[in-house]
Amino acid sequence: MKVSYQWLQEYLDLPEKPADLAERIARTSVDINDVYSPSDGLTKLVVGFVDSVKPHPDSDHLTLCQVNIGEGKLVQIVCGAPNIQANKNVIVALPGARIGNNIKIKRSKMRGELSEGMICALQEIGFSEQTAPKAYDEGIWFLPEDAKPGESVFPYLGMDDTIIDTDVTPNRGDMFSMLGNVNDIAAFYGLTPHFKMLPVKENSEQQAEQLIKVNIADQNLAPTYKMRVITDVTIKDSPLWLQIRLWNAGIRPISNVVDVTNYILLKYGQPLHSFDYAKLPDKTIGVRFAKAGEPFVTLDEDERELTSNDVVVTAGDHPVALAGTMGGLETAITDQTTSVALEAAIFDPILIRKQARRHDLHSESSSRFERGINPETVETALNEAAELIAQLGDAKVTTGIVTGSERAIKTTEVPLTVARTNHVLGTELTVDQIAGIFKRLAFEYTETDGEFLVSVPARRWDISIEADLLEEIARIYGYDNLPSTLPAQTSNIGGLNERQHFLRASRRVLEGLGLNQAISYSLTTVEQAQQFEIVRHGEPMKLDYPMSQDHVATRMSLIGGLLNDVAYNAARKQVNVNLYEQGRIFIPTDKDVRPEEQEHIAGAITGQFTNKTWHHEGQEADFYLIKGIVEQYLTNMAIKMQVTYRANSSRPEMHPGRTADILIGESVVGYVGQIHPQMAKEYKIASTYVFELNLEQLVTQPKKERHYQMISKYPTITRDIALLVDEDITNADILDVINDKGGAYLTDVTLFDVYEGAHLPAHKKSLAYTLTYQDKEGTLVEEKVNQAFDKVVQQLIKQLNVEVR
Amino acid sequence: MGLKDKLDQLLQQGLSEVKASSDLEKINDIRVKMLGKKGPITQVLRGMRELSAEERPKIGQFANKVRDELTSAIEQRRNELEQAKINAQLEHEKIDVTLPGTAMAQGQPHVIQQIIDQLVDLFIGMGYEVATGDEVEEDRYNFEMLNLPKDHPARDMQDTFYITPETLMRTQTSPMQARMLETHDFSKGPLKMVSPGKVYRRDTDDATHSHQFHQVEGMVIGKHVTMADLKGTLEVVAQELFGDELDVRLRPSYFPFTEPSVEADITCFNCHGRGCAICKHTGWIEVLGAGMTHPNVLKMAGVDPDVYGGFAFGLGPDRFAMLRYGVEDIRDFYQNDIRFLTQFNQKG
Helix, strand or coil: CEEEHHHHHHHCCCCCCHHHHHHHHHHHCCEEEEEECCCCCCEEEEEEEEEEEEECCCCCCCEEEEEECCCCCCEEEEECCCCCCCCCEEEEEEEEEEEHHHEECCCEEECCEEECCEEECHHHHCCCCCCCCHHHCCCCCEECCCCCCCCECHHHHCCCCCEEEEECCCCCHHHHCHHHHHHHHHHHHCCCCCCCCCCCCCCCCCEHHHHCEECCCCCCCCCEEEEEEEECCCCCCCCHHHHHHHHHCCCCCCCHHHHHHHHHHHHHCCCEEEEEHHHCCCCEEEEEECCCCCEEEECCCCEEECCCCCEEEEECCEEEEECCCEEECCCCCCCCCCCEEEEEEECCHHHHHHHHHHCCCCCHHHHHHHHCCCHHHHHHHHHHHHHHHHHHCCCEECECCEEEECCCCCCEEEEEEHHHHHHHHCCCCCHHHHHHHHHHCCCEEEEECCEEEEEECCCCCCCCCHHHHHHHHHHHHCHHHCCCCCCCCCCCCCECCHHHHHHHHHHHHHHHCCCEECCCCCEECHHHHCCCCCCCCCCCCECCCCCECCECEECCCCHHHHHHHHHHHHHCCCCCEEEEEEEEEEECCCCCCCCEEEEEEEEEEECEEECCECCECCEECCHHHHHHHHHHHHHHCCECCCEEEEECCCCCCEEEEEEEEEEECCEEEEEEEEECHHHHHHHCCCCEEEEEEEHHHHHCCCECCCCCCCCCCCCEEEEEEEEEEECCCCHHHHHHHHHHHCCCCEEEEEEEEEECCCCCCCCEEEEEEEEEEECCCCCCCHHHHHHHHHHHHHHHHHHHCCEEC | CCHHHHHHHHHHHHHHHHHHCCCHHHHHHHHHHHHCCCCHHHHHHHHHHHCCCCHHHHHHHHHHHHHHHHHHHHHHHHHHHHHHHHHHHHHHHCCCCCCCCCCCCCCCCCHHHHHHHHHHHHHHHCCCEECCCCCEEEHHHHCHHHCCCCCCHHHHHCCCCEEECCEEECCCCCHHHHHHHHHCCHHHCCEEEEEEEEEECCCCCCCCCCCEEEEEEEEEEECCCCHHHHHHHHHHHHHHHHCCCCCEEEEEEEECCEEEEEEEEEECCCCCCCCCCCCCCCCEEEEEEEEEECHHHHHHCCCCCCCCEEEEEEECHHHHHHHHHCCCCCCHHHHCCHHHHCCCCCCC
């Protein structure tokens, strides 16, 4: 709410300047969006009296004005406003002035005529289109007749005020009014407010109830509904003081009747609605749910189709307002209005909130009804509004209030002890200190031996339990004054559990291996959600009401997201990308049951893995590089069982000849490979190598125990062997034989060369291995090694038909 | 010429040749020539048998001296030349040490992960356990058990991706409050937990909004946990993240699951409180929300609010990262431009 400092000063002797007051409000009541003066950034704007006006000799729309700016002699200003007239006080921007949008005004010649400044419209001095009065949309503003030429215009327009723009939380609906602000500020400063209320003088003998009836069938919709009728109204502009109150609060002045209702809304937080009495199609007012599809034209001339959850105010059965949200065009106040039916009500907050959202009609009224209305001031507000309309519209207030429903004004009794207060807040407050806070808040209470019983007034409907009172005590005492401690030391031992350790270690290892952590979106398209899954799961889980077509389903693999990242980089000429991601995938289970969430880890590399430099060739991403990363990762994670890689040509998104499933025992825990060239094309990326692992399967795997193995002091013996084999025999096939038949002393087998090419027979390749033998208990003799080696060679020939080269 | 003179002459000749020699090969030649078995000194010594018994030892001694002197001169010269050769070699091997080193592959944790890890480690140090919850939650845990019944206005503040009427993408990490309260065994001591993770809101992505972001939730519930403890804890967090030169301000706020509720601000690090565009001219930057756990939340989770109480807080790592590094567009975190990711080096 835009709270006027000057308006506050009418009710409180404020001890601090606006900025300091705002800081206190932020620390004690509600947050502050902004503190500003409407005149910020504006200079040299003075009152000018237009002495005479004559047409510009060279223009059909400009006029030459002789203006008294309080300097004895008149100055000439060229003006283009259609409503310029002599003998009016206007806003003059002198040469050197700064006006709205930081525009500087200079002395200039306009079509040959000197112009010593500019005559301004409100919109030109910082007023928004939404707050400047509509009547002056097309022209300049006229200042009061008694304004003194040469003086600053700011005081005349309320622009010397300071506005404290508060951010009202949902619980503090009371802070949506001047009254609520005054009460809270009085409480934290310890002031006595002198809030002025205007009593109504019913100056018409006519009984309101003879003019209108109110019949609220469902009192849940409108727990309080009251009306007054005002007759013989003259619709005209409001006085300037009232217009200033409104525009400084961001509300556009319209006419006396509407302005009064908005003024009362600001002052009491009570939204009012004024109907043109004559246009009410029936003089019995009711409140009901709208019928589905019922059409209704609101004040903004928008024809709306209502739903059965909307609440309407009716005349007879005919809707005349969208309750608490916006009035109807049909019964709106116009220049011709002579009688006004004035509504002051409390509507159901939830229904109003939903209705405002449904129709995207968040108004000053609806935002107050949503947060609740002070039942203490419904009638006060109605009376004061009627009286002001009478005063400003030379009208008559008929006798009596017509009440359709009325919620009792009741206080809430909340018990609280001093001991409990200090126990929760960590303070050492005394009975007197707590009592003092309740006095400042103007809450009635009784107290015996440190036990309070507090009567919370209806105006603070947010307070109903002990914790609410504790908040009042804490904030008025001051959060700054609370001691600052840490929770008492207990036997809690913090730390990551085994699973959390595993996840963190997984990230560290992959970073050490050169991959950068990416965090991509979990929500994706239905199509992408199903790509690259380790195991197929069918349809992904879908959002009921997505926001964008790019994010409608939960991912079932991480690779798709990483490829989006690679594509994002490629589109920005970043061709060398090495990423990994650790995160959740979501596997749908039964309907209405949450999906199974699995932690996965995946990587994607493309382009140069390490850059070519002046003396180093660099390393290009390829299958064996990504596989090396996976192998090293799995080694580091100490998976006890053997990890194997099995060619899989049936993954549709993957290169059929360059993809391997990763198995632990017989279960597939992931895969590694090059993405299918067709996929690369679809993603608009270069050859990209990926892997994905299901961490759930890895976390639960038995891990290698940390045993120290003594380094044997006995020497090793090595034998190299080069094998010419058929091209479809794999390294794994050969290793199987060597490891199977290698004997007890074989400690290591290392592939050191692979050759396919011109010097070999067709469909053959050559693989060369070093076999290392060692007896950990003694010196190995050549003979034993020769025996073991010969056995392996024979088996290779026998089983794989190799040729030893 | 007597033998002695001959030897003396040989010594002088040898010394001058050694002095004049400029490479190791020549030194070796001199050694062989002068001291070898066929060399002149050996020759001279062979002529000793013609000498008298009296002279023989004198000449012998002298001859040995000549040989030693030559040997040591040769050694010395050889050392000099070897040293010179090594020096020449080293000179030859000189490289431009300002040329860049070999490119290494080393990845970085995501900047948001770094902040999460930093916070998690801070809380672990204060005895908190780490709880990780599911990203798809039940409405009951995400809202109802946090004192947000179906029609609560605060639900409007968190536009939600629903899957079914009862399941949703969690809008906050707070459901972990309810889940941990339900399962914690209070006979074993207070609950102290921190829970980081992804959350989702039905928002249109732009520079300041993302339909996916992160939160870190924290909660301490025990028999005597006070609002002063909350204040102290929040100050520790703010100082850990932003340094201890900035002031921390607590102010009232509203969350359905805490009462009293607070928000914590720090002095704007950009303008140091004078007011600037980053802090919207308030001098303060909001960094987290917190409060004393609402008795309804405890009750709904089966914890007696008359016996137990405490605080909860929530932080936004995305926002922290934006503030700390001046990141202007939240989408940068999720698009994973390699130039963005590699900027946030770990300090170890």
